[in-house]
Amino acid sequence: MEHKKIMQKVQSLNKYKNSESPVLSVYLGNSEKKSPSVKTLLSQFHSLIHEKLNREEQDKFRLDISKIEAYLEELFDSRGKRSVVFFSAGKGLFEVLDFEFFLPTFCVISNATYLKPINKAFGIHDRYLVLLADRKRARLFTVHLGEIEEHEDVFGEFVPQKVRQINKAWMREDKILRHIEDHLHRHLSLIAQKTAEFIRNKNIHFVVIGGHREFFSKIKKLLPPFLSRKVLGEFVTELNIPLNVVFLQSKKIAANASSRNEQPA
Numbered sequence: 001m002e003h004k005k006i007m008q009k010v011q012s013l014n015k016y017k018n019s020e021s022p023v024l025s026v027y028l029g030n031s032e033k034k035s036p037s038v039k040t041l042l043s044q045f046h047s048l049i050h051e052k053l054n055r056e057e058q059d060k061f062r063l064d065i066s067k068i069e070a071y072l073e074e075l076f077d078s079r080g081k082r083s084v085v086f087f088s089a090g091k092g093l094f095e096v097l098d099f100e101f102f103l104p105t106f107c108v109i110s111n112a113t114y115l116k117p118i119n120k121a122f123g124i125h126d127r128y129l130v131l132l133a134d135r136k137r138a139r140l141f142t143v144h145l146g147e148i149e150e151h152e153d154v155f156g157e158f159v160p161q162k163v164r165q166i167n168k169a170w171m172r173e174d175k176i177l178r179h180i181e182d183h184l185h186r187h188l189s190l191i192a193q194k195t196a197e198f199i200r201n202k203n204i205h206f207v208v209i210g211g212h213r214e215f216f217s218k219i220k221k222l223l224p225p226f227l228s229r230k231v232l233g234e235f236v237t238e239l240n241i242p243l244n245v246v247f248l249q250s251k252k253i254a255a256n257a258s259s260r261n262e263q264p265a
Contacts, residue, residue: 028044042073072084126206132246138195154191184218
């Protein structure tokens with residue numbers, strides 16, 4: 001599910017209250033870093049219902065329980081997901097949210113939708129920036145709740161690897177290297193400028209840098225200080241590969257950050 005739709009649904013669910021119809025909130029998922037099978041989720045669901053709800057509650061929410069079972073069996077695609085959450089209250093409410101990150105499994109009956117674990121996870125899985133650069137261009141994208149949110153390509157000043165010797169003055173190696181360095185500085189300065197513009201009015205929690213290793217330290221120096229301090233890690237990649245492939249590499253670094261945040265203090 002797209003993160004914007006998730007945010008809209010959560011905002012709506014935060015406001016949901018119906019004193020005449022209690023809500024069954026069910027959280028299912030896999031703590032391991034892989035997608036659970038539908039069979040596993042159904043098994044979790046049945047165990048939770050029998051462990052957490054008494055006979056009277058099971059009978060009262062019989063139709064809601066059947067709707068959740070039917071959704072899991074017929075509609076839910078668990079690929080790429082680690083958690084799925086249901087909110088059900090008879091004819092008045094049936095909402096499903098799925099996430100790429102793990103949420104603890106449990107179920108509860110209350111007068112409102114129980115969203116505390118989701119709201120807490122939003123604080124952990126904050127928006128971050130991925131900045132990729134090579135000699136020709138840069139690729140920028142933000143990630144929020146495990147999905148690419150916005151993407152932009154920046155075409156800077158091409159940085160030559162070699163400079164053709166035009167005359168004797170150019171034959172001095174130091175001048176050639178200085179010429180290349182000047183191109184590189186202008187190229188990376190433009191990328192840093194465009195990056196600052198790209199993240200304006202965005203709440204960026206941390207930054208991941210990728211691309212050609214030779215540029216990593218230079219980019220960090222040219223980024224605005226508030227962004228440079230947020231660089232969490234780097235990874236080497238080519239930029240002419242599908243964005244989703246690069247995205248998966250960046251997620252490994254982001255996952256390590258999330259794991260540290262999830263650990264108890």
